Structures are given as structure tokens and as C-alpha cells.
Amino acid sequence: MSDPQPPAALWGDERYGGACVVLADDAPLGMAGGGEAPSGGLSSPSLPEGLAAAALAVTHERLRRGRWVSRVRVTDDRTAREAVAHLRADGHAAVLGPTDETHAVGWQNRNRAVQVGEKLAVCFPWADADAPMVVEIDPGEAFGAGTHPSTRLLASWIAEHISGGERVLDVGCGSGVLALVAARLGAAEALGIDIEPAAVSATEANARRNGLDAAASCGGAPVGEAELGTFDVVFANITAGVLVPLAGDIAERVAPGGRLAISGISAGQTSSVVAAYRRHGIELAAPVRLDDWVSLSGRNAPSNLS
Structure with a gap:
């Protein structure tokens, strides 16, 4: 059976914008642990070369215990795709993300958690889930x-x-x-x-x-x-x-x-x-x-x- 959706690295395609990198990790970019999100600081050993210089804005969100999502707005689609490829090669859960509110609704719908029974939800690492247990x-x-x-x-x-x-x-x-x-x-x-x-x-x-x-x-x-x-x-x-x-x-x-x-x-x-x-x-x-x-x-x- 083939998956009706394309590989995860391509999910933020041109229909949903493209010059944004979404990274799900144990801590926001530039942080060593799971504390509060930093007010700045774009550099990180996991960042591909040139991403920090190309970044226009960074936001961090704690979705649940042990899971932060960082959204990095970059200058162009090519930079975003190269960043995603580099991060995924290093074992990070990274995808292309929406660049504005117009595209955000479609992106969020496409990445929505799936409820399983009353207690559990299955979701992508970069997606929110409202359930006591998450996979x-x-x-x-x-x-x-x-x-x-x-x-x-x-x-x-x-x-x-x-x-x-x-x-x-x-x-x-x-x-x-x-x-x-x-x-x-x-x-x-x-x-x-x-x-x-x-x-x-x-x-x-x-x-x-x-x-x-x-x-x-x-x-x-x-x-x-x-x-x-x-x-x-x-x-x-x-x-x-x-x-x-x-x-x-x-x-x-x-x-x-x-x-x-x-x-x-x-x-x-x-x-x-x-x-x-x-x-x-x-x-x-x-x-x-x-x-x-x-x-x-x-x-x-x-x-x-x-």
C-alpha cells in the first residue's frame, strides 16, 4: 500500500508557503535543555550552514512535556528546503512550514493529530495533540x-x-x-x-x-x-x-x-x-x-x- 501523502520533508509545499522551517526537538534551537524559550540566538550546531544568516525571525513553542517546536522564517524557499534536508539527515524531525496566516490553516489541517480512542492521539512531532497519551x-x-x-x-x-x-x-x-x-x-x-x-x-x-x-x-x-x-x-x-x-x-x-x-x-x-x-x-x-x-x-x- 502506498501512502497517499508525500514524504514528510515535502509537506510544506508551495500550496502552504515554503520559506519557513519547522523543527520539532527536545529543546528550541540554541537551547541545551527543556527550559523556557530564549529571547534570541539563532545559532545551533544542528543548523545547516547559512541558515542563521538567512533567518528573518524565530519563534519557539512548547507543545507538551519534552517537545518544543521552533519555527524559523528564512529568506527563500531554496534555503528552507536545504535546511530541512540537512536537519533530517542529522536525525531531526524537520519539515517545511507555512510562511503566513493565509497558508497556516491548510498546513495545520494537513498535520492534524489523529485521535485513537478516548485517551490517546497519534501526531507528527511538530503537531499539537490534546490527549493524555501521545504517540x-x-x-x-x-x-x-x-x-x-x-x-x-x-x-x-x-x-x-x-x-x-x-x-x-x-x-x-x-x-x-x-x-x-x-x-x-x-x-x-x-x-x-x-x-x-x-x-x-x-x-x-x-x-x-x-x-x-x-x-x-x-x-x-x-x-x-x-x-x-x-x-x-x-x-x-x-x-x-x-x-x-x-x-x-x-x-x-x-x-x-x-x-x-x-x-x-x-x-x-x-x-x-x-x-x-x-x-x-x-x-x-x-x-x-x-x-x-x-x-x-x-x-x-x-x-x-x-
């Missing part, structure tokens, strides 16, 4: 920022079914958003697997960003790898063209009595997906629909214990 996701080049309907379907399912202490597997984890939602909600172990190196890197970086790297991890092992073992909860947000041929391998990862939830499926593909998993002992319940996408969930019967 920050910078997808980089990987799929999954929490905004796609299939991701929202599974995130909501996870919020309803993770009670704490579970061992969970996220098949085709992309940016790690679903594994990290599970870990934030109390899963004891959340393992993401993906064959794309960019996804593994993004998931590991997002786990560190959220302070969840003790519970959440990622690897490139195929789902059919027996050494992975079985899990209390397995979820997969991938296309039906992958879910069907991998049905046997995915079903084997679900512990007897464990739960499976899958999405990335259109309404017209539901019957073929249900049939594929039924052949491997998992009866999937009626689909839950959001826009043109559906999710399916079920349990692995205890009788499937080998």
Missing part, C-alpha cells in the same frame, strides 16, 4: 502517519483490545505507528517486522522518540520465520494482495486463543480475505468500514494448538 510519528520514507483510514481502523481496534501485558506483532509495520500505539497502551512487547529497510529504521527511530524502545522493537524477519514464535495479538495493515498469500504464515504467529486484526482491504476484497484465513483456522468477524477501507478481526481457536 509521535515521523514516517520519513516509510508508510504510516496514522492518518490513512486503514491505519485508523486498526489503531482504534488496538485501543479497544490492548489491556496491558500482551506480546504483540505488527506485520508490515511501516513507520511503526500501530506497534507503538500498542506499546503506549501497555503491551509488554511490541515487535514490528517489515521487509523494507526504511521501515525498520523509521520504526526504531520513532520508538526512541517516544521513549518506547524498551518495549517496542523492529526487524526484517519474514512473518513465516518460526523463531518469531507466537503472539497474543497480531495485526497487519497491508494490501489484500499480500494478506491472502501470507494467510498461513500470519495465522501461525497468532497464539491459540490469540487475536488477529487486519486492514488495508477494500470492501470488495473482504470475502477472499475471510476465506483465506478461515482455511487456517481463524474466523474473521463482520468487517468494520471507514471510507473505502475495511478491517477484519477474529481469534485463533484453541483447537489450532499444534
Whole structure:
């Protein structure tokens, strides 16, 4: 499945202005810790060469505990894009931002947090979120920022079914958003697997960003790898063209009595997906629909214990 949105570094495209750099970090530019924002001082070791000289204005905002956002207005679009590329290469969550109030509304709508259940929100590091618990996701080049309907379907399912202490597997984890939602909600172990190196890197970086790297991890092992073992909860947000041929391998990862939830499926593909998993002992319940996408969930019967 391809992400309907472009890479994060390009989200502040010409429709929303361009000569502004938005940097989400543990402290504002030029600060060593998380104290009050400084009244000035544009220089910082993380600034690309020439940005300080090109800067027209800097503002700092504390979005939540441990998260500051700095907005640096620069002279032109090219300078802003070069700055974003440099900062991201250094591991910072930086994007192009709006240059004026006219463009700010569209930019903010495009970067809005996604509410998951009653207590949790998924958001970009540079976006505000009004929730007791937050999972920050910078997808980089990987799929999954929490905004796609299939991701929202599974995130909501996870919020309803993770009670704490579970061992969970996220098949085709992309940016790690679903594994990290599970870990934030109390899963004891959340393992993401993906064959794309960019996804593994993004998931590991997002786990560190959220302070969840003790519970959440990622690897490139195929789902059919027996050494992975079985899990209390397995979820997969991938296309039906992958879910069907991998049905046997995915079903084997679900512990007897464990739960499976899958999405990335259109309404017209539901019957073929249900049939594929039924052949491997998992009866999937009626689909839950959001826009043109559906999710399916079920349990692995205890009788499937080998």
C-alpha cells in the first residue's frame, strides 16, 4: 500500500508557503535543555550552514512535556528546503512550514493529530495533540502517519483490545505507528517486522522518540520465520494482495486463543480475505468500514494448538 501523502520533508509545499522551517526537538534551537524559550540566538550546531544568516525571525513553542517546536522564517524557499534536508539527515524531525496566516490553516489541517480512542492521539512531532497519551510519528520514507483510514481502523481496534501485558506483532509495520500505539497502551512487547529497510529504521527511530524502545522493537524477519514464535495479538495493515498469500504464515504467529486484526482491504476484497484465513483456522468477524477501507478481526481457536 502506498501512502497517499508525500514524504514528510515535502509537506510544506508551495500550496502552504515554503520559506519557513519547522523543527520539532527536545529543546528550541540554541537551547541545551527543556527550559523556557530564549529571547534570541539563532545559532545551533544542528543548523545547516547559512541558515542563521538567512533567518528573518524565530519563534519557539512548547507543545507538551519534552517537545518544543521552533519555527524559523528564512529568506527563500531554496534555503528552507536545504535546511530541512540537512536537519533530517542529522536525525531531526524537520519539515517545511507555512510562511503566513493565509497558508497556516491548510498546513495545520494537513498535520492534524489523529485521535485513537478516548485517551490517546497519534501526531507528527511538530503537531499539537490534546490527549493524555501521545504517540509521535515521523514516517520519513516509510508508510504510516496514522492518518490513512486503514491505519485508523486498526489503531482504534488496538485501543479497544490492548489491556496491558500482551506480546504483540505488527506485520508490515511501516513507520511503526500501530506497534507503538500498542506499546503506549501497555503491551509488554511490541515487535514490528517489515521487509523494507526504511521501515525498520523509521520504526526504531520513532520508538526512541517516544521513549518506547524498551518495549517496542523492529526487524526484517519474514512473518513465516518460526523463531518469531507466537503472539497474543497480531495485526497487519497491508494490501489484500499480500494478506491472502501470507494467510498461513500470519495465522501461525497468532497464539491459540490469540487475536488477529487486519486492514488495508477494500470492501470488495473482504470475502477472499475471510476465506483465506478461515482455511487456517481463524474466523474473521463482520468487517468494520471507514471510507473505502475495511478491517477484519477474529481469534485463533484453541483447537489450532499444534
